[in-house]
Amino acid sequence: MISDVFCKIIKGDLPAEVIYKDDDFLVIKDINPQAPVHLLIIPKKHFDSLEDFMDPVRSRARDRVASPKDRGAATSNGMEERNLALLGKALVVSHKVSHQLGIAEKGYRLIINEGEYGGKLVPHLHIHLLGGKRLGPKLVK
Ligand code: 5GP
Numbered sequence: 001m002i003s004d005v006f007c008k009i010i011k012g013d014l015p016a017e018v019i020y021k022d023d024d025f026l027v028i029k030d031i032n033p034q035a036p037v038h039l040l041i042i043p044k045k046h047f048d049s050l051e052d053f054m055d056p057v058r059s060r061a062r063d064r065v066a067s068p069k070d071r072g073a074a075t076s077n078g079m080e081e082r083n084l085a086l087l088g089k090a091l092v093v094s095h096k097v098s099h100q101l102g103i104a105e106k107g108y109r110l111i112i113n114e115g116e117y118g119g120k121l122v123p124h125l126h127i128h129l130l131g132g133k134r135l136g137p138k139l140v141k
Contacts, residue, residue, distance in 0.1 A: 002046050006124040010044050020100065024086060025093050027129075036132030037103055041090055045083075047125040050114050053083065094129055103131040111139075 008014040010026055019039055020027040030038040047053040091110075098104040108131030113120040 004046075004124045005122055006040075006042050006126060007046055010042065020093065020097050022093070024089060027093060027097050030128070035130040035135060037101055037108070037130065039097060039129040041093055041097075041127040041129060043086055043090070043125055045086070048123045049120065049125055050112060053087075053125055090127055094127065098129065098131065101132075106134075107131065109135050 005014065006026075009016045009028060016026075016031075017029040018026060019029065024044055026042045026044060028040050028042065030040050052058055094110055095104070098108050108129055111128040111130065112118075112126075113128070
């Protein structure tokens with residue numbers, strides 16, 4: 001049973017400031033904002049990480065537990081086509097909320113922290129959207 005903090009928010013078991021939601025994504029304000037606008041774009045379907053998302057073996061295992069009607073077509077590496085489509089949709093959602101919040105014209109930054117060295121804290125794939133001010137030129141210290 002997967003029960004990371006974002007799964008709990010998606011289920012409604014934990015509160016969050018929701019900026020946008022649809023069938024595939026929830027966008028919430030980060031609880032510890034690093035910029036005037038700091039959102040988290042979270043797929044409702046659970047993936048531990050980008051590594052997990054891209055892994056065809058795990059993707060096939062997820063397919064086996066899905067009911068036949070929920071199973072999608074597989075790509076050449078064994079991933080579900082619609083999982084890949086989620087990546088594209090994440091950018092569409094980012095674009096949508098940046099306009100919704102009026103920060104698109106001046107610009108913003110999208111970040112995925114991956115693994116230990118990437119500084120990932122919550123084991124549920126998500127994208128940070130940061131903006132609302134001129135961000136520093138450095139991505140790393
Ligand atoms: P990561 O390092 O995993 O990419 O970042 C996880 C982010 O989730 C952090 O910026 C952290 O502040 C945020 N976060 C952790 N727990 C919660 C929570 O319960 N609610 C919200 N809204 N954000 C959270």
